[in-house]
Amino acid sequence: MSARAEATASIDVVVVGGGPAGLTAATYLGRFLRSCLVIDAGDSRARWIPESNNCPGFPSGVSGVELLRRLHAQAVEFGARFDAAEVRTISGSADQAGGFLLDDGTRSWRARCVILATGLADKLPDVPWVADAVACGAIRLCSVCDAYEARDSCIGVYGPARDIGAHGLFLRAYSQRVYLLPDDDTDGGEDMRAAIDAGVRVLAPGGRLEFDGERCRYASSDGSPVVFDSIYPFLGSLTGTRFAAAAGAKLSDTGEIIVDRHQMTGVPGLFAIGDVVSGLNQISVAVGQAAIAATRAHAMLPFVPRGANGA
Ligand SMILES: Cc1cc2nc3c(=O)[nH]c(=O)nc-3n(C[C@H](O)[C@H](O)[C@H](O)COP(=O)(O)OP(=O)(O)OC[C@H]3O[C@@H](n4cnc5c(N)ncnc54)[C@H](O)[C@@H]3O)c2cc1C
Incomplete structure (x- = not known):
């Protein structure tokens, strides 16, 4: 038997990255009654924030670690699941029968839509x-x-x-x-x-x-x-966007993913949000883009009428 795990049954949306952008997208998707898996390598830039005083709703400030804890709890509350892993490849599109296939070298996942929220690393x-x-x-x-x-x-x-x-x-x-x-x-x-x-x-x-x-x-x-x-x-930053480019997303000269006004890349169903996209690398921008991408992904997914007793 192969040691390699087979891809999971298709998930509505896989979010790659569990920082403020990815966690907010997961909350929105849960509240749209969509299945959502967050795959996260666990190194959010927000963990470095000693105290943020411009994060909406925290007049006395909030540490990055505490903000992430709250955003994670909120996503869990609405049904998000989490896998700790670093995605290495993505292929496919929402237009293809199998949707997307994501892989970390040992495991793979299938999804109808993918939201990239992989952030950046300061030099x-x-x-x-x-x-x-x-x-x-x-x-x-x-x-x-x-x-x-x-x-x-x-x-x-x-x-x-x-x-x-x-x-x-x-x-x-x-x-x-x-x-x-x-x-x-x-x-x-x-x-x-x-x-x-x-x-x-x-x-x-x-x-x-x-x-x-x-x-x-x-x-x-x-x-x-x-x-x-x-x-x-001010020494610049690194974005890990090579795998997004290999999946067909276009990048700017500085390595950020280029998206349309719905946060979608040129690949149908492949979205990008947060620092990996934005020129203004801020929590408020990341969560706004998350709301836009999640709402668009929901609109692209098949309509599911609600049955009796929530079935
Ligand atoms: C010291 C400091 C202070 C700051 N203060 C503020 C502030 O006061 N206010 C403010 O608005 N902003 C502040 N920021 C900026 C803020 O932290 C970022 O804008 C915000 O974290 C961006 O969120 P994000 O979700 O896009 O990316 P991130 O928070 O960086 O999250 C990206 C996540 O994706 C994961 N990931 C990356 N690649 C992969 C992969 N291939 N597979 C799986 N997971 C992957 C990473 O491990 C990480 O967990 C500060 C930043 C720093 C460093």
Whole structure:
């Protein structure tokens, strides 16, 4: 007998990814009385959030872990099932008789529709203390999310010279003490010049980032180290979208999945939501896209009239 498990009987919708986007889609699908399986590798970007204060409905803030716990409980409440796995391949389409086939190398699943909610991973400074620094806010990864909390503090913006100017200018609206910390000595271009004109200072490139357990400092060769309340690294991100492209989805130059106004890729029945799609990587955007995709998937699935006693 083969060790390989056969594909499950077809599920209405498989959601790949169990972050805010995927969990919200699962709640909607359960409430549309559709069968839904969430396949999740368990590494949501939201787990890094020490406290979010722009997440709708949490005026006193909420940690990423607590938000995920609540979203998971809500999806379970409405019937979602979960498998811990990392999907490696997807093939098929809603137009084909067998729908979609998903595979993680040892197991496979069949689904009539698929929603990809696989997020992205931030590229972080290559230092062993980075997780501790994010946890205490010494390193921040999303200025739209938490520049408000950093206002009037000493803020560093770290990354390639050509990328950090615009972020520095954005943060200058929140503090008089904003410094650019280039990790290379290339020309920072118009963005950097605009930041400098607005009062942002630039430290010598190629300095060392250090962390004392509470705050970071940047030690450059041309002066004494500057201690920062927060440093925002802007080093880019990675999206694991190769398998989506292999399934027929089109990608942007930066690796995000391209979708239509219903969040559907060019493959009928294959949707994408959240950070894997959006230019604005925010929880509120992810959950809005989840509602749109789940509602469209429901409309594409066969109509099922309700029988007596819910049968
Ligand atoms: C430090 C920090 C602070 C932030 N603060 C805020 C904030 O205050 N407000 C705000 O709105 N946003 C904030 N964000 C951004 C927010 O976390 C993201 O926008 C949000 O998590 C996106 O949700 P998502 O479901 O699209 O992706 P994610 O939350 O990243 O979830 C994707 C899931 O898919 C899984 N996955 C990936 N590939 C596969 C695969 N092949 N098979 C199975 N599973 C897979 C991953 O393991 C993960 O569990 C912050 C981010 C960071 C890092």
